[in-house]
Amino acid sequence: MRAAVLETRGHAGSTVSHVETLTGAEVESKVLQAAGSVDVDRDLDVARRFGVMSLPTVLFTRDGKEVERLDGLITEDALRAAFERAAHA
Secondary structure, rough: EEEEEEEHHHHHHHHHHHHHHHHHHHEEEEEEEEEEEEEEEOOHHHHOOOOOOOOOOEEEOOOOOOEEEEEEEOHHHHHHHHHHHHHOO
């Protein structure tokens, strides 16, 4: 499973730090590849490919296919729950 955070450069940071905290702590064993961050201002093709409509967006993929998505205001609890769901998808 892979998690990717899609944000604009001006807002990058808070969601990425939550993902890094979770991947470095309790969900580390369930995530095969660590989180990455995509600046959609520079990589608009990635946002188009995944149909991203709001930011930030966190995508969880397995074998190149989306298994979970969060967008908009994302709390740490919501992120933790999404990691759990994606790990079992």
